[in-house]
Amino acid sequence: MECIVLAGGPGTRLRGVIGETPKCMALVAGKPFLHHLFDYLEAQACTKAILSLGYKHELVEAWLEKADWNFEIETVVETEALGTGGGIQLALTKASAANVFVINGDTLFCADLAAMALFHAAKNSGTTLALKNLQQFDRYGVVCCAEDGSILSFEEKKPVADGLINGGIYLLNKAFFEQKRLPQRHSFEKDYLEAFVAEQQFYGYRSSAYFIDIGIPADYEQAQKDLAG
DSSP states (O other), X not given: OEEEEEOOOOOGGGHHHHTTSOGGGOEETTEEHHHHHXXXXXXXXXXXXXXXXXXXXXXXXXXXXXXXXXXXXXXXXXXXXXXXHHHHHHHHTTOOSSEEEEEETTEEEOOOHHHHHHHHHHHTOSEEEEEEEEEEEOSSOEEEEOTTSBEEEEEOOOOEEEEEEEEEEEEEEHHHHHTTOOOSSOOIIIIIIIHHGGGOOEEEEEOOSOEEETTSHHXXXXXXXXXXX
């Protein structure tokens, strides 16, 4: 099980809380958020993590030198901002598996990756998204699915009483993604997911597992409580 971790973001919205620290290294319950992500990946039997780095990558790399995890770790570094899609393309150069997980470095969604992989294979999916059901939110767009799990559309952010959101975990069929021949710099969400959703090759795997996105101060503070101990 190979996993790309998108960990190049500066954490602009958290600047007043974490200063100049890269978002993935923001301390949560006394440890870098990346530590909690790695705990999760280890529990999921990840065999290789490929970190896509950018902003202050040297701080992440220094931490990795002292880390001891039960999986292989490699890094790629963007010399210029490539967008989420470009970061994934760069990291895929280090991947050997036909299907590769991609995980947002500022989100912990404890979905069962083995079960997600079985779902992905059963659907012969081009890309599978882990989806989380939430109530009363306006921070995320809604993912609309058919009964068979195929994704029909992505709706813009707006106040929603109940809906499925993109939980920040993807399982990519590497060949399907690469045949789209996207530019070096692009948004994975806009230029890949939204651009090709009409092909109905994307599927949503629903999970009720724990979910936290530390991208804003309120949820960053919530993570301090949730992940303590």
